[in-house]
Amino acid sequence: xxxxxxxxxxxxxxxxxxxxxxxxxxxxxxxxxxxxxxxxxxxxxxxxxxxxxxxxxxxxxxxxxxxxxxxxxxxxxxxxxxxxxxxxxxxxxxxxxxxxx
Amino acid sequence: xxxxxxxxxxxxxxxxxxxxxxxxxxxxxxxxxxxxxxxxxxxxxxxxxxxxxxxxxxxxxxxxxxxxxxxxxxxxxxxxxxxxxxxxxxxxxxxxxxxxx
Numbered sequence: 001x002x003x004x005x006x007x008x009x010x011x012x013x014x015x016x017x018x019x020x021x022x023x024x025x026x027x028x029x030x031x032x033x034x035x036x037x038x039x040x041x042x043x044x045x046x047x048x049x050x051x052x053x054x055x056x057x058x059x060x061x062x063x064x065x066x067x068x069x070x071x072x073x074x075x076x077x078x079x080x081x082x083x084x085x086x087x088x089x090x091x092x093x094x095x096x097x098x099x100x101x
Numbered sequence: 102x103x104x105x106x107x108x109x110x111x112x113x114x115x116x117x118x119x120x121x122x123x124x125x126x127x128x129x130x131x132x133x134x135x136x137x138x139x140x141x142x143x144x145x146x147x148x149x150x151x152x153x154x155x156x157x158x159x160x161x162x163x164x165x166x167x168x169x170x171x172x173x174x175x176x177x178x179x180x181x182x183x184x185x186x187x188x189x190x191x192x193x194x195x196x197x198x199x200x201x202x
Contacts, residue, residue, distance in 0.1 A: 001170040002202035008109065008152060030153075050153040051109060052131075055145075066167040069102040101103035 001067060005042075005088045007033055008051040009075075010062045021060035026050060029061060032080040037088065046088055059099055071099040102168060106143075106189045108134055109152040110176075111163045122161035127151060130162060133181040138189065147189055160200055172200040 011026030033048035056062035059073035063083070070093045072083065079097060086092045112127030134149035157163035160174035164184070171194045173184065180198060187193045 002172060003170070006165075006167070006170070011153075044156075047156065049155070052112075052151040054150070055148065064107075066107070067170050069104070069107070069168050071103060 003045065003047045003066075005046040006066045007046070007048040007088070008054070008064050008066070009033060009048065010052070010054045010056070010060060011050040012053040012057075014057070018057070019060070020053070020057040021062055025061055028077060029063070029075060029080065032077050033084065036080055036084040040084065040089060042084070042088060056099065056101075062099075065093075068093075071101045072097040073099045104146065104148045104167075106147040107167045108147070108149040108189070109155070109165050109167070110134060110149060111153070111155045111157070111161060112151040113154040113158075115158070119158070120161070121154070121158040122163055126162055129178060130164070130176060130181065133178050134185065137181055137185040141185065141190060143185070143189060157200065157202075163200075166194075169194075172202045173198040174200040 009029045010021035011023050012021055013023040014020040030050045037043050054062045061075045063072040063075050083094050086094050110130045111122035112124050113122055114124040115121040131151045138144050155163045162176045164173040164176050184195050187195050
């Protein structure tokens with residue numbers, strides 16, 4: 001496994017008024033994950049990156065963490081540290097943000 | 102696990118002359134994967150989608166299949182059917198395209 005954790009953050013942008021994750025907020029999330037992971041020396045054994053539509057538009061902003069395939073919804077910038085610390089560092093998914101999939 | 106197989110295809114485009122996967126070829130691959138998977142009734146238990154840079158630029162076009170985290174390099178349109186049939190349907194990764202990661 002190249003990455004112990006591989007975080008994909010939706011940055012898809014659909015035309016208004018469709019509900020979706022959105023490019024602007026998505027890229028802010030990507031940068032926040034990257035910075036937080038760098039700060040904890042999780043790079044390069046883990047990786048965060050932008051991705052296209054995760055098919056969770058109505059529940060976005062959406063994120064999925066592999067290899068375990070945990071999906072998160074309504075992810076805000078203020079949630080990034082908790083996901084990184086709890087899930088990526090301590091392997092405990094953040095249940096309050098987890099999507100039933 | 103929402104998707105039995107989740108295929109991420111790099112569609113990142115860097116400025117020439119940097120070697121990278123490329124948006125045009127990447128999107129052709131995404132469409133080919135989606136069509137092939139539909140044809141085999143693998144949707145919606147499996148999903149293919151575009152993603153940003155997988156950090157395999159020099160070995161691209163790059164694809165990763167989760168949850169197993171198998172990376173493929175130099176993926177051409179003519180390789181899609183083999184990856185879908187061998188890896189997604191029969192769970193046998195295509196060794197000739199697999200990257201050592």
